[in-house]
Amino acid sequence: MAGKLGVLLLALVLSLAQPASAHRKLLVFLLDGFRADYISDEALESLPGFKEIVSKGVKVDYLTPDFPTLSYPNYYSLMTGFVWLQETHSRQEGLARVAAELEGVLKAFDSELSKPSFRRFPTRSQAVSTPGRHCEVHQMTGNYMWDPNTNKSFDLGINRDSRLPLWWNGSEPLWVTLTKAQRKVYMYYWPGCEVEILGVRPTYCLEYKSVPTDINFVNAVSGALDVFNLKNAEVSRALLNSRSGQADLAAIYYERVDVEGHHYGPSSAQRKDAVKAVDTVMAYMTKWIQERELQDDLNVIIFSDHGMTDISWIDKVIELDNYISLRDLQQLKGRGPVVSLWPAPGKHSEIYNKVRRVEHMTVYKKEDIPSRFYYKKGKFVSPLTLEADEGWFITENRESLPFWMNSTVTRKPEGWHWGWHGYDNELRAMRGIFLAFGPDFKSDFRAAPIRVVDIYNLMCKVTGVTPLPNNGSWSRVMCMLKDPASSAPGAPPSACTLVTVLLALLAMLA
Incomplete structure (x- = not known):
């Protein structure tokens, strides 16, 4: 009896365990202020780099950002996972909230068992509404913030107080999760990569100090592709010093489209020139991926944080x-x-x-x-x-x-300035972009609109890490993958597996 019971208990444990997901490398681009219609079907006719990416990958109709449609709230909504929820102030309070959520999950599981035929346990976003990564939760609520308790300010730009853990430790961004899992992360001009978040820094951070030039952008893309495959790389000794091995994630931030949209307006020739400059780099990138023989092992995701609208100093x-x-x-x-x-x-x-x-x-x-x-x-x-x-x-x-x-x-x-953002996130002009291509993504596929919080689950899936609890919708993004039937990242085992083991265990004890 004891031996059989032990076998069944082992089976239960194994059914609950999360297998390590297979993963490929991921290159992420954050194109600040890149409005959805900048790559409309009409615009794509004069943007060969983006047009090639759309034909070989996924394009969503548009991306809805978080409110306020400002940069830092959406930087963090894009890349963060679980937090101690909303207004909790201690680890104990956070654990209590987690326990309450787990109870909700168990209720959802009980409901699933009551159905005529067992189906797969719903993903977390389906099982329980979980506040996870909107800005009210990760606490990055603006480009300018003030804490009355400490009289400290977070101000857009480069200043010491904006690097305090006070602003950043409200959540764990994906690059921290990957670094904690002994993955190698390289970041180029990405806001926040220079900050120690929850005691962790990425493998490499090329710190943002001023608006990156087009040459900076080209060098970042080339350098990122090099660190994905060091066997054939021409990478500087300084970059490789104390950092050996291939990268798992590289993330690149580019700001010129946003800057020109602010200075001259979203319909200006200057803004259009900025998009064409990005398009040229995108064309080179797809070529460089082939030259480095990364096409079978590298996924690429491109998104923006918000759009842009016209403003008038004369009468508004x-x-x-x-x-x-x-x-x-x-x-x-x-x-x-x-x-x-x-x-x-x-x-x-x-x-x-x-x-x-x-x-x-x-x-x-x-x-x-x-x-x-x-x-x-x-x-x-x-x-x-x-x-x-x-x-x-x-x-x-x-x-x-x-x-x-x-x-x-x-x-x-x-x-x-003649362009601005930050308005209601449901406005058409505030919409952003999302593109993806690579071995895990479908080709020439158009997807319905998604929200900024949905991207985190997708990035976790293709990098093979279990996402922290979040309120992104897996159902909105799973259609983009070549294998949409695969489980959500970190999804629990099937109800059938659990029930079979539990019933057998109860029979043994009867």
């Missing part, structure tokens, strides 16, 4: 000091589509009543922010959030309007 500016005294604010963060206000003590109601009457913008108390934004429970969300209508710009006054500097030594103001 909301000047806050026309309505309130800025001295009545403890803190103000951000300009443009989303502005965060921390009223001084005793001034909350007064400020709210004044700004709520302003046309072309909506003011939200923190608790009244629409749930569809997945924003209001963020740790660093202000008591009052101002959201502008599309194309409108909120600022303290016209003297505070942002201008961009020219590249000459004089650094003189060149002009006002």
Whole structure:
């Protein structure tokens, strides 16, 4: 009896164990501010590099970003997994929430058993609604944030306080998960790769210090492909120093499309030239993959963080000091589509009543922010959030309007911005792109729209790591793979397997 019982228990354990997934290498591109219609079917006719990628891989109709449609919230939504959920403040509280979620999973399992025929256990996103990676959970809620408890600020750009664990340790990005699993990760200009997150840094980080040039971009792509196959690589000794072996993930960030969209507008010739520059590099990349004989072992995923819309300085500016005294604010963060206000003590109601009457913008108390934004429970969300209508710009006054500097030594103001993002994430102009190709992806396949949180599961699947709990939808992305019948990354074993072992065990004990 004891021997048979031991065998059955071993079978149960093995059925619960997650087998190590086979995986290939992954090259990821984050093209900042690359709007969905920049590679419309019409636009593709003059973009041979992107057209080739679309023909040999997957293209979604569009990608819906997280709100606010700003860079840092979406950088982290794209790449992060599980967090201690929402408003928990300790590991114990987090574990309690996890236990509650597991109870929900068990209930879903019981429901599955009650059906006439056992089917595969639903994926986690199907079994229970799990807040996992929207910005209210990973806590990266803006390009500009303030923590009243420490009086520390996160400000877009290069500054010491923005590297504090305070902002980054709210979640575990994929590159940290891979590094912890002894995988090699190389990152080029990727925002955050220079930060020690949860005590971990990637294998290699070429830190972002200024907008990468086109030459920087070309060198990053060539260097990334080299570290995937060091046998035939021409890689500098400095890069390889203390880092031997092939890369598992390389991630490249490119900003020029966003910069030109801001400076000149999304319909400008300058923005179009920036897209053509990317297209040229994409064409070279597909050629280089063949030359390095990586086509059977490398998947490539290309996405953006948000889109871009036109703005006008002549007639679409909301000047806050026309309505309130800025001295009545403890803190103000951000300009443009989303502005965060921390009223001084005793001034909350007064400020709210004044700004709520302003046309072309909506003011939200923190608790009244629409749930569809997945924003209001963020740790660093202000008591009052101002959201502008599309194309409108909120600022303290016209003297505070942002201008961009020219590249000459004089650094003189060149002009006002004519494009911006950050608006409602359901607006057409805020939509981003998603493309993928490689041995795991279908060819010449058009997919329905996906959301920014869906990409994490797909990246986990092709890299062979179990995703941390998240609220991305596997059903929206599984159709892109050549083997769509394969289980979701980290999916539990089938109900039939579990039930068979459990029933046999009960029979032995009867």
